[in-house]
Amino acid sequence: MSSLSRGCAVAWRVCCHLPLDGQGGTRMSSVLIRDVANFVGQEVTIRGWLYNKTDKGRLQFLMVRDGSGLIQAVAFNKALPAEAFQAAQVVTQESSLIVTGTVQQEPRAPGGYELALSNVEIVQLAQDYPITPKEHGIDFLMDNRHLWLRSRVQWAVLRVRAAVVRAIRDYLDNQGFLLVDCPILTPSACEGTTTLFETEYFGEKAYLTQSGQLYNEATIMAFGRTYCFGPAFRAEKSKTRRHLIEFWMVEPEMAYAGLEECLRVEEELLSYVVMRVLESCKEELQILERDTTKLEQIVPPFPRISYNDVLQLLKEAGEELAWGEDFGAPHEVAIAARYDKPVFVHRYPAKCKAFYMAADPENPELSLSADLLAPEGYGEIIGGGERIASLELLEARIAEHQLPREAYEWYLDLRRYGSVPHSGFGLGIERTVTYLCGIHHIRETIAFPRTLGRMYP
RNA sequence: UCCUCGGUAGCUCAAUGGUAGAGCGACCGGCUGUUAACCGGUUGGUUGUUGGUUCGAGUCCAGCCCGAGGAGCCA
Numbered sequence A: 001m002s003s004l005s006r007g008c009a010v011a012w013r014v015c016c017h018l019p020l021d022g023q024g025g026t027r028m029s030s031v032l033i034r035d036v037a038n039f040v041g042q043e044v045t046i047r048g049w050l051y052n053k054t055d056k057g058r059l060q061f062l063m064v065r066d067g068s069g070l071i072q073a074v075a076f077n078k079a080l081p082a083e084a085f086q087a088a089q090v091v092t093q094e095s096s097l098i099v100t101g102t103v104q105q106e107p108r109a110p111g112g113y114e115l116a117l118s119n120v121e122i123v124q125l126a127q128d129y130p131i132t133p134k135e136h137g138i139d140f141l142m143d144n145r146h147l148w149l150r151s152r153v154q155w156a157v158l159r160v161r162a163a164v165v166r167a168i169r170d171y172l173d174n175q176g177f178l179l180v181d182c183p184i185l186t187p188s189a190c191e192g193t194t195t196l197f198e199t200e201y202f203g204e205k206a207y208l209t210q211s212g213q214l215y216n217e218a219t220i221m222a223f224g225r226t227y228c229f230g231p232a233f234r235a236e237k238s239k240t241r242r243h244l245i246e247f248w249m250v251e252p253e254m255a256y257a258g259l260e261e262c263l264r265v266e267e268e269l270l271s272y273v274v275m276r277v278l279e280s281c282k283e284e285l286q287i288l289e290r291d292t293t294k295l296e297q298i299v300p301p302f303p304r305i306s307y308n309d310v311l312q313l314l315k316e317a318g319e320e321l322a323w324g325e326d327f328g329a330p331h332e333v334a335i336a337a338r339y340d341k342p343v344f345v346h347r348y349p350a351k352c353k354a355f356y357m358a359a360d361p362e363n364p365e366l367s368l369s370a371d372l373l374a375p376e377g378y379g380e381i382i383g384g385g386e387r388i389a390s391l392e393l394l395e396a397r398i399a400e401h402q403l404p405r406e407a408y409e410w411y412l413d414l415r416r417y418g419s420v421p422h423s424g425f426g427l428g429i430e431r432t433v434t435y436l437c438g439i440h441h442i443r444e445t446i447a448f449p450r451t452l453g454r455m456y457p
Numbered sequence B: 001u002c003c004u005c006g007g008u009a010g011c012u013c014a015a016u017g018g019u020a021g022a023g024c025g026a027c028c029g030g031c032u033g034u035u036a037a038c039c040g041g042u043u044g045g046u047u048g049u050u051g052g053u054u055c056g057a058g059u060c061c062a063g064c065c066c067g068a069g070g071a072g073c074c075a
Helices: A003-013 A033-039 A082-090 A138-143 A152-174 A213-223 A259-280 A282-287 A292-296 A307-316 A329-336 A391-400 A405-416 A429-437
Strands: A015-017 A028-030 A043-055 A059-065 A070-076 A096-105 A113-124 A198-201 A204-208 A225-233 A246-255 A304-306 A343-346 A363-367 A369-374 A379-386 A422-428
Touching (some): A028 A043, A033 A043, A033 A070, A043 A070, A082 A113, A152 A225, A152 A259, A259 A292, A307 A343, A329 A343
Antiparallel strands (some): A043 A059, A043 A096, A246 A422, A369 A379
16 A cells, blocks of 8 residues: 555544534544554544553553554543543543543553543543453343443454455455345245244235245346345254354355356355455454464365265264264264365255255265355354256155145246256355354354344343 | 253352352542552342241252253254
């Protein structure tokens, strides 16, 4: 970046704001903490909240955050008007405040810069902020999720999430996929098996979507390559650190694409996302203490292993599984542990997978499906494969699964009018973010998680 | 749905069936380089809930409620 464009970027962020008293007479300019390195030696104003404070008597250390970062501000009693120093003395954790001071390089300060204060103005004095800088249990933190979001680790995780979403959309947009979002209220089960949230649609039953998959199959016949990006709802009573009741999923779908092409897009997409996060979230990953050397290895191609070979592998590992059984969490961990990269497990038995999965021409008992298992035991982050293109086969599968044929007439139309081989997959945003952040539980990767038995706040 | 663990001060946790405590927070005081500061003091309780056993229950028993971890299912 040239010094000129750098200067412009900084100037762009120096903006004017009216004071909160609404009187509008005086105007203040302020800078973001993330930009303070560009203002060494200059006096700046920062508008934010008090993250923590160390009271040393005539010396006050104020840790100030503004949403863009964290900086230590130091108040010496002789350097400030008496009123301002008193404000620094009485200000409490998470009070909102506006501070003015000179930016200095200071090795003793976290982050390397600090603000030598000349003024402190309290906007609102917070009383008894519940989340102290000590240990807290998860129940308490979840009850206070609306406040917990202010803490550093949560700040980092949600910023990584935003970077992941941005990277996914950039990749797909640049690869010729068109964003076509799918409905959230649906007339019936997309896959017919898992439990759905039921609601009411002017006297008719309606369900919250669990996947946009079937609608994507319609939109690719109009646009070639599409993806939908939105929430999905599963009313299953899943109670593990890998499950949310409401989660976000990106589902790309491609016309004229077989399983192999699908896998290539999956590995390229995930590698691109990892690369972008490594590039744009250095500070966040550092806060999360993520071992980035493991993420740097995530480049195509990813290893591929068939279901049948996995069974053999599990047998050798003493975890024998009958053919046709799906893997449990311990199996997934055992499989992923053998690789440094995410691994594709492909060609599951047809009966393990959804009714629309294409059959393997070499063995009709198998489906042209693949799941992507993340390393380090983070589990399945992508599920996908090739869909059935034949009308007759799809009709047979719908009957086998005892699905209501009328509800699928439009879906069958896609096979009557210009059917083509096509493939697609769904990537779980929160599981991907959990893995990239290296954190323990999926509930921290969404601002307000919906988990089994918890809908507050 | 099943299995396991838990519920005591605002928070994190102690407490042989025998007077319910500590640290942190908050409040008051002290300190010009703190990094979850430190030092002194003050404050703080319907022990999840209902019933039972007992001279006596935070502690033992039963039911219920809530939470956590895991399984199954899935992304």
